[in-house]
Amino acid sequence: MTARELLSALTRDRLGLVGLILFGIFALTAVFAPLIAPFDPMQMHFRPDGTLARLEPPSASHWLGTTRMGRDVFSQVVMGARPALLVGVLSAVCVVAVGTNVGIVAGYYGGWVDDLLMRLTDLAFGVPFLPFALILVALLGPGLRNMVIAIVLVMWRSSARVVRAQVLTLKRRAFVEAARIGGAGNLRILYRHLLPSVLPLALVYTALAMAWAIMAEANLSFLGYADPRMASWGKILYECYTSQAMFVAWWWMVPPGAAITLLVLSGFLVGRAYEEVANPRLRRR
Amino acid sequence: MAETGALLEVQDLKVYYPGAADRGGPRRPVRAVDGVSLALGEDETLGLVGESGSGKTTLIKAVLRLLPAGAQVASGRVLWRGRDLLTLPRRELRRLRWRELALISQSAMNSLDPVYRVGAQIAEAILAHEPGRHRAQKRAGELLSRVGLQPSRARDYPHQLSGGMKQRVAIAMAIALDPALIVADEPTTALDVIVQAQILDEILRLLSSRRGSLILVTHDISVVAQTCRRVAVMYAGRIVEQGETAEVFERPAHPYTMGLKNAFPSISGERRGLVYVPGFPPDPADPPPGCRFAPRCPFSQPACGRDDPPTAVLGGRQVACHLADDADRLRRKASEPSTWRLRAPAGGPVAPPPPEGAGARRPGAQVPRAAGLDRTGGGMWG
Amino acid sequence: MRGFWRYLARRLAQAVVTLFLLASLIFLLFRLVPGDPVSMYVDVGMTQEARAMVLHQFGLDRPLGEQYLLYLSNLLRGNFGVSFQYGKPALQVVGERFWATVLLMAASLLIAFVLGVAGGAFLAWQRGTWLEALGTVVALVLRSAPVFWSGMILLSIFAFKLKWFPLGGIRATGLELHSQWEKFLSWDFLHHLFLPALTAGLYSLASPLLVMRTSMLDVIREDFIELARAKGLKEYQVVFRHAVRNSLLPVITVMAVMVGFAIGGVVLVETVFRWPGLGREIVMAVRARDYPVAQTCFILIGATVMLFNLLADLLYGYLDPRVVWD
Numbered sequence: 007m008t009a010r011e012l013l014s015a016l017t018r019d020r021l022g023l024v025g026l027i028l029f030g031i032f033a034l035t036a037v038f039a040p041l042i043a044p045f046d047p048m049q050m051h052f053r054p055d056g057t058l059a060r061l062e063p064p065s066a067s068h069w070l071g072t073t074r075m076g077r078d079v080f081s082q083v084v085m086g087a088r089p090a091l092l093v094g095v096l097s098a099v100c101v102v103a104v105g106t107n108v109g110i111v112a113g114y115y116g117g118w119v120d121d122l123l124m125r126l127t128d129l130a131f132g133v134p135f136l137p138f139a140l141i142l143v144a145l146l147g148p149g150l151r152n153m154v155i156a157i158v159l160v161m162w163r164s165s166a167r168v169v170r171a172q173v174l175t176l177k178r179r180a181f182v183e184a185a186r187i188g189g190a191g192n193l194r195i196l197y198r199h200l201l202p203s204v205l206p207l208a209l210v211y212t213a214l215a216m217a218w219a220i221m222a223e224a225n226l227s228f229l230g231y232a233d234p235r236m237a238s239w240g241k242i243l244y245e246c247y248t249s250q251a252m253f254v255a256w257w258w259m260v261p262p263g264a265a266i267t268l269l270v271l272s273g274f275l276v277g278r279a280y281e282e283v284a285n286p287r288l289r290r291r
Numbered sequence: 292m293a294e295t296g297a298l299l300e301v302q303d304l305k306v307y308y309p310g311a312a313d314r315g316g317p318r319r320p321v322r323a324v325d326g327v328s329l330a331l332g333e334d335e336t337l338g339l340v341g342e343s344g345s346g347k348t349t350l351i352k353a354v355l356r357l358l359p360a361g362a363q364v365a366s367g368r369v370l371w372r373g374r375d376l377l378t379l380p381r382r383e384l385r386r387l388r389w390r391e392l393a394l395i396s397q398s399a400m401n402s403l404d405p406v407y408r409v410g411a412q413i414a415e416a417i418l419a420h421e422p423g424r425h426r427a428q429k430r431a432g433e434l435l436s437r438v439g440l441q442p443s444r445a446r447d448y449p450h451q452l453s454g455g456m457k458q459r460v461a462i463a464m465a466i467a468l469d470p471a472l473i474v475a476d477e478p479t480t481a482l483d484v485i486v487q488a489q490i491l492d493e494i495l496r497l498l499s500s501r502r503g504s505l506i507l508v509t510h511d512i513s514v515v516a517q518t519c520r521r522v523a524v525m526y527a528g529r530i531v532e533q534g535e536t537a538e539v540f541e542r543p544a545h546p547y548t549m550g551l552k553n554a555f556p557s558i559s560g561e562r563r564g565l566v567y568v569p570g571f572p573p574d575p576a577d578p579p580p581g582c583r584f585a586p587r588c589p590f591s592q593p594a595c596g597r598d599d600p601p602t603a604v605l606g607g608r609q610v611a612c613h614l615a616d617d618a619d620r621l622r623r624k625a626s627e628p629s630t631w632r633l634r635a636p637a638g639g640p641v642a643p644p645p646p647e648g649a650g651a652r653r654p655g656a657q658v659p660r661a662a663g664l665d666r667t668g669g670g671m672w673g
Numbered sequence: 674m675r676g677f678w679r680y681l682a683r684r685l686a687q688a689v690v691t692l693f694l695l696a697s698l699i700f701l702l703f704r705l706v707p708g709d710p711v712s713m714y715v716d717v718g719m720t721q722e723a724r725a726m727v728l729h730q731f732g733l734d735r736p737l738g739e740q741y742l743l744y745l746s747n748l749l750r751g752n753f754g755v756s757f758q759y760g761k762p763a764l765q766v767v768g769e770r771f772w773a774t775v776l777l778m779a780a781s782l783l784i785a786f787v788l789g790v791a792g793g794a795f796l797a798w799q800r801g802t803w804l805e806a807l808g809t810v811v812a813l814v815l816r817s818a819p820v821f822w823s824g825m826i827l828l829s830i831f832a833f834k835l836k837w838f839p840l841g842g843i844r845a846t847g848l849e850l851h852s853q854w855e856k857f858l859s860w861d862f863l864h865h866l867f868l869p870a871l872t873a874g875l876y877s878l879a880s881p882l883l884v885m886r887t888s889m890l891d892v893i894r895e896d897f898i899e900l901a902r903a904k905g906l907k908e909y910q911v912v913f914r915h916a917v918r919n920s921l922l923p924v925i926t927v928m929a930v931m932v933g934f935a936i937g938g939v940v941l942v943e944t945v946f947r948w949p950g951l952g953r954e955i956v957m958a959v960r961a962r963d964y965p966v967a968q969t970c971f972i973l974i975g976a977t978v979m980l981f982n983l984l985a986d987l988l989y990g991y992l993d994p995r996v997v998w999d
Contacts, residue, residue: 137971145703404918
């Protein structure tokens with residue numbers, strides 16, 4: 007499937023298009039975050055009388071009000087797009103790269119290689135993700151890199167299983183046989199012939215993995231393991247929750263959660279729309 | 292055509308499905324049933340024959356008001372003892388169902404709910420109309436033994452029964468309330484051939500020895516010849532000929548019936564080569580003008596491709612053909628194989644070549660046995 | 674019936690193997706990670722004596738392979754180590770938490786199942802209308818919303834503003850318990866359970882809902898639905914007795930798959946609602962570096978997932994007579 011076909015498939019499905027637009031908005035926000043945010047997210051603001059402007063409701067100067075420490079919520083939410091997308095995109099690419107490789111190798115070679123890799127996949131499916139990631143990040147220390155490591159270590163499992171199933175059916179097709187008779191080596195068959203055929207499927211899983219990874223980042227940040235150097239949405243909510251201000255300062259609580267929801271939703275919408283294209287059997291009836 | 296004493300009377304029924312608009316043209320409805328009239332008396336057996344796609348199943352679903360969502364009755368009435376079933380309030384319709392009109396559906400295999408015991412499913416039909424759970428269950432056992440199954444089978448789930456057994460359960464269910472009419476939609480198609488042969492007689496004996504009427508929908512005219520007193524032949528959404536079975540098959544008056552008869556070896560037991568009707572049925576979304584059969588008819592005249600054929604009454608028989616008066620001559624010519632050689636008839640081009648895999652839709656194209664015009668789905672459970 | 678017991682035995686054996694692998698994973702994790710493994714087992718506040726005892730008990734003074742064997746044999750004997758925070762055996766600390774989590778999980782899955790089945794059937798019925806599109810979007814939004822955030826919102830509205838529900842915890846403070854049963858069977862317990870269970874349930878709602886919708890659309894085209902109608906059954910009988918009943922089966926399959934996903938939601942919900950379960954405990958234990966407790970929670974969370982997986986599979990077998998236990 008060419009890039010243009012992919013794009014036209016996505017735009018034909020109205021929800022998929024919405025997802026694509028949402029994602030685009032967030033991507034632009036992340037890129038231009040410092041230009042959009044009116045303040046430094048960590049800057050404390052003061053009232054004219056010199057007191058800390060804590061828990062100010064939305065106003066012309068602070069569109070989404072201020073936090074308990076007098077920081078600008080809007081600026082924090084805008085800057086929060088960066089760690090979310092960074093973790094999301096980075097993890098998604100790694101997850102799918104690992105999963106796809108495991109899947110095609112297991113499916114293509116079969117035998118003990120397949121057995122070993124699939125038992126490993128089963129094991130990964132048995133791991134409760136959030137507790138695992140929590141422990142790992144706590145041991146390795148908070149930070150984006152360690153979050154990505156935790157996510158990739160577990161999440162490769164779904165794409166591996168699906169890609170393997172796909173390869174098992176592809177293997178019997180004529181073009182693989184033809185390539186082999188034509189003298190192509192295993193590696194060549196794997197990456198020149200099989201990989202392009204499973205790529206559409208891998209792309210579905212990239213969109214979904216991105217959604218899950220962004221959610222995982224938010225969850226871990228909310229549990230207190232956010233990257234200390236960046237303002238992430240989960241961390242904003244962690245501070246909002248632990249400061250007990252959530253019952254009075256809705257402007258502090260609602261926007262970061264809405265941002266997570268919309269960004270994760272964009273991943274699901276794109277993945278879902280694209281899945282219907284990649285897998286015609288799922289097409290809506 | 293208000294016959295007195297008719298049990299069921301279908302008047303000018305038209306049922307359309309919304310068409311696909313994939314070829315970029317305007318959305319044209321699929322005219323599955325396009326102006327059908329027929330009548331059925333008490334204790335009468337009627338065979339409804341035609342190729343698949345001729346509208347048989349749609350017709351009976353419309354009669355039973357079981358059309359799928361989207362299908363639409365464009366016109367016509369379905370009178371049951373004089374009351375229109377199509378406009379009957381739901382409550383009354385529900386009371387009428389099964390007590391008066393029962394159904395053995397096309398794939399009796401799938402007409403049993405997989406998660407309930409078969410006895411409970413028979414009892415459910417009884418309980419929908421008369422109270423008494425215990426009595427209904429007892430009756431379910433009796434019904435099973437009437438169709439040749441052990442009453443203890445009532446405790447089995449459908450997947451524990453063979454295809455033939457499920458078929459018998461479906462029959463037991465149909466006769467449970469001794470309805471005035473049973474509609475059997477291709478009751479044996481889904482069975483594998485050997486079981487089919489074994490069971491067919493028994494099914495037909497049960498259904499035809501019963502008092503009450505029967506509509507047997509099938510593409511197998513030999514079954515109709517054995518079972519039904521009257522027959523209606525459908526082609527492309529219309530009934531082309533109906534009358535007494537013996538008369539229709541011995542002296543067909545419509546060229547399509549003649550062709551159909553040629554495609555079957557053994558209706559009258561004579562041995563001769565099989566001759567098929569060339570060409571394909573028309574696209575129901577875009578039927579030809581005039582007589583639907585004209586493009587394939589070896590006798591077609593210019594008028595056939597222009598005007599709808601009038602319904603001629605010949606004795607107790609109705610024929611929708613412009614040339615009905617000339618039937619005797621046509622019949623003689625129709626028995627010569629050369630008549631059916633493919634040619635470009637006056638009515639227009641012969642239908643487009645079928646898409647790949649559509650061979651089964653050609654009438655008689657694959658009739659190695661005397662079994663049927665088409666066998667879509669047959670033998671799948673073999 | 675013999676097949677069933679054999680099936681159950683095999684599933685339990687599989688569960689034991691998986692638990693063993695999870696325990697090994699956590700062992701590896703604690704030792705491969707940079708830092709002094711001893712510090713993970715030994716609290717800084719311990720007396721020298723206690724310290725030596727723990728070191729010896731866990732064999733931390735021996736080579737890695739030996740440590741691993743000792744660790745496993747300790748686990749088999751139910752010795753999960755001693756909590757640093759509570760000074761009690763970890764298993765004893767976590768025991769009651771396990772039931773709190775199991776009950777919360779059960780309630781949330783029940784809510785997801787009931788709402789999913791009803792909502793999915795409704796969407797199938799509304800097929801092609803704007804309501805169906807709206808329902809699909811709502812389901813996806815519920816899955817996309819971080820569960821701790823929806824918990825905070827529900828808490829603000831229904832507990833803080835409207836005061837319909839308590840602000841968290843598992844029982845009212847100062848409540849006198851007359852029996853062990855009352856812990857989990859009282860009105861007070863249900864009152865505390867409702868909001869967290871609803872939050873976690875809504876988070877898990879999307880899969881059963883969307884699967885139910887698709888499955889319902891498939892089933893209503895089956896011949897036995899047509900026949901049920903032809904029998905003269907009332908419409909609600911056709912829908913509930915036949916259509917919904919058959920559409921349930923794929924929903925249960927997806928619920929079984931979903932349990933692993935739902936547990937993550939439960940961990941967060943417990944934290945937000947201060948529900949004293951495994952999830953809240955593991956978060957606190959990790960924060961307090963109470964590794965014996967964290968490790969015990971981790972293994973028991975794995976066991977919870979397997980328990981619900983098994984329950985879902987058993988339910989499926991009960992509802993579908995075609996299932997052969999084997």
